[in-house]
Amino acid sequence: MAQPVAAQGATGAISLLSVWSDESVKVGEVLAALDELRRPEPMPPTRTSVLTLVIVAKQRAEAARAQAAVHELGGRHPARVLTLLFDGDRGGASGLDAELRLLGGEAEGHQVWFEEIELQVRGQASMHLDSLIEPFTLPDLPVVCWFVTELPDPEDPLLAAADVLVVDARQFGEAACFATLLTLARRQPVVDLSWARLMPWRSLLAGLFEGPDFRPFVTCVVRSEVWGRTGPCRLLGGWLADRLDLPLSAFELSAAPHVGLRLHARSPSGQAATFEVIRGDGRLVSARAAIAGGPESEAVLQLPEATPAWGLPEALSRLEHDRLYERALRRAVEL
Amino acid sequence: MTELPPNPLLEGLEGERRAPPCTLVVFGASGDLTARKLLPALERLARRRLLPTAFSVVGVARTEWTDEDFQAVAGEVVKDAAAQPQWTSLIKGFRYVAGEYGDPSTFERLRTVLDDLDRQRGTGGNRVFYLATVPGVFAPVAEALGAHGMARPGPGAFVRVVIEKPFGRDLPSAVALDDCLHQVFNENQLYRIDHYLGKETVQNVLALRFANAIFEPIWNRRYVDHVQITVAEAGGVGHRGGFYETAGALRDIVQNHVMQVLSLTAMEPPVTIDAKGIRDEKVKVLRAVKIFSPEEVSHNVVRGQYERGWVEGEEARAYREEEGIGPDSRTETFVAARLCIDNWRWAGVPFYLRTGKRLPKRVTEVAMQFRSVPHLPFPPGLARGLGPNALVLRIQPDEGITLRFGAKVPGQAFRVRTVSMDFSYGAAFVEESPEAYERLLLDAMAGDPTLFIRTDEVEQAWRICDPILEAWTADDAPLVPYRSGSWGPPAAERLLEREGRAWRNP
Secondary structure (H helix, E strand, O other): OOOOOOOOOEEOOEEEEEEEEEOOOOHHHHHHHHHHHOOOOOOOOOEOOOEEEEEEEOOHHHHHHHHHHHHHHHHHOOEEEEEEEEOOOOOOOOEEEEEEEEEEEEEOOEEEEEEEEEEEEEHHHHHOOHHHHHHHOOOOOOEEEEEOOOOOOOOOHHHHHOOEEEEOHHHOOOHHHHHHHHHHHHHOOEEEHHHHHOHHHHHHHHHHOOOOOOHHHHHOEEEEEEEEOHHHHHHHHHHHHHHOOOOHHHEEEEEOOOOEEEEEEEOOOOOEEEEEEEEOOOOEEEEEEEEOOOOEEEEEEEOOOOOOOOOHHHHHOOOOOOHHHHHHHHHHHHO | OOOOOOOHHHOOOOOOOOOOOEEEEEEOOOOHHHHHHHHHHHHHHHHOOOOOOOEEEEEEEOOOOOHHHHHHHHHOOOOOHHHOHHHHHHHOOOEEEEOOOOOHHHHHHHHHHHHHHHHHHOOOOOEEEEEOOOHHHHHHHHHHHHHOOOOOOOOOOOEEEEEEOOOOOOHHHHHHHHHHHHHHOOHHHEEEEOHHHHOHHHHHHHHHHHOOOOOHHHOOOOOEEEEEEEEEOOOOOHHHHHHHHHHOHHHHHHHHHHHHHHHHHHOOOOOOOOHHHHHHHHHHHHHOEOOOOHHHHHHHEEEEEEEEEEEOOEEEOOHHHOOOOOOOOOOOOEEEEEEOEOOOOOOOOOEEEEEEOOOOOOEEEEEEEEOOOOOOOOOHHHHOEOOOOEEEEEEEOOOEEEEEEEEEOOOOOOOEEEEEEEEEHHHHOOOOOOOHHHHHHHHHHHOOOOOOEOHHHHHHHHHHHHHHHHHHOOOOOOOEEEEEOOOOOHHHHHHHHOOOOOOOOO
16 A cells, blocks of 8 residues: 655655655555555545656656656646666566656646556567556546657557657657658657757748748759757758758758758849858757848747756657658658 | 749748748837837747848937847847847847937838848748837838838738737727728728737637537537636736726727637637637627627626735735825726627527726636536535536636546545646747747747737627726726735626626636
């Protein structure tokens, strides 16, 4: 049975209200403990989870990073969080260690609370993680599976238990990874944190082409330089190739610590213009459009802090197929 | 002018409602509304990347400021300028024109500045003129914009005018103001702002009603016993005494905010959630509101004025002791009314409205009180805590929805009492709600008039309020005092009590 422990202070925007743990347990015991945990004194505040988030990781440190991201969202996006930790040794005896945490947060003056379930899965059971998801899902809420370190095999039965997959293309680089991602994304909604984090670049670039002076150049981009880490760089290149219908020969991709791009355009009358979105050393991204002998336009944008949750709230707010992302992936595979 | 190609890069971006390149011209740029609402709203729009890259703001006011002074005021919107580089970068392009609104040279200089901005920043001749001034200036500014060729857009461009309430002080003056504006602008260029419509929760009345199958079937006289709309403020008139003396609660709140909330609550389902679809239905339901005769005003409307008392732990002065208020003022600070909507949906269902200053707390809500069950099978003693079902739309603060229903009290006896099921916006959505002015400014720039008030809505609202104002001009029309910190005068309670009902405690 659950043994509530007094709150141990805040974890980011939320507080740990009580905790329970045990080794070599059965799912039924964990569920019973979870029931007990949901009875804080003196009166339980309303639970308002909006999704079941499953974090799939091999290492505790990787899982902790993902959990920290969820904590950072605090009461703004309460979820039941199920963390599945499994080691590479799938041959040994099956076993389950569990830790439950009841967390409390505040959203616009309202108390919200949610549970975190961490399961260390040993032996053969780690080949059947899908069987561990269903018992813990909340009714009527989407199940989001976050693969923290590696892409799942498209045939992994775990995928059937998930409504939405969360990945981060920043961890991948090879074209083969993009091909796997594309296969996954065609089957079920994939939320890519890198794609979400690229939003400022896309938004700034799109904004540069607004207005009667700049818009005509959107159809006459002749060369595109894109740089950054391999994953985001390819993704951004794929998006540009798809949106502007550019041939692969128009691209120059290069490695750099931060993402950036520069488009060169030439109008039918021969007028040249450049459009660039560049991140400097800090967290400032600047965008600039310049028409030779014509008007110029500039904008700057401060990126949010590079915390574990960067991109997560945006990503979790759209749990559906993103056709634009899929088209960008398709072209990214070719780049 | 050749048509511009579409921008394929915009597809799928967050905030698809982006404003096209434009210049926002704020008349009254050195005033309170600009500093308190407009500049912060612009800063938030900039932070959310919803402003166009080719964008500028031109402030116009009588105060002798320079561009740098205006930029400095804009810079004060953020506490830490270094942490908001997009805002500090944006405001470097802000311009300021100092001058009298009656002086033609003011508008000549404004035009030069706007033309310069088009050339330098590519704002394409698109303008949004925001009249954040006292209402007396609306007409002269509109005329001057027309006289200086700034009211008509160039090819492919737009010119829009945003006007703040009050839209007149009665029906004739509202019509006169519109006549004056229409001499210079078309109706589709006019964006009359009521910031209540910019509130997420006001818009959510539409989502609740028309995106769900379970509420609309009971949203009528068959199931609804009555409706209560409360717009309560804890504050007094503050420094607005001079203005308030010319307005009063009916003009300041009922004619606009309350009528808007009422029309969204009571309107028929629109064919489409767009400007025409929604505004047509709002006008239709306002037309169905019964107009009072002078006798009916005294029977159905209560007006009050606050006296001394305690609000939120602080002692409050009487209205007549406030700054700028005369000791014999007869301006109302509280209105309660029982309105009837004479149509098939609402015939016989009273709509009780109340608004006032110095009430116990700041709260705006709409409560649909449903009819009681036809027969209660529980012994009376066991159902004492059971009230009728209610669906409460909490508009501010603490935005959300509460459903009140009966539930069994745990125990051996079959006792039932009312419980509340609460939905809170803050807890269900990760997205931060845009502030009302933020939403409305973006809508005006993007050319979406859905949440702005059309001229016929203004006129219908005055048609409802004018007979009340007229009845109150009689010397013997009652103005009842109420203690600050109370829910208004006892007469407001009696308005419901005589029909066997009672106000909710929001």
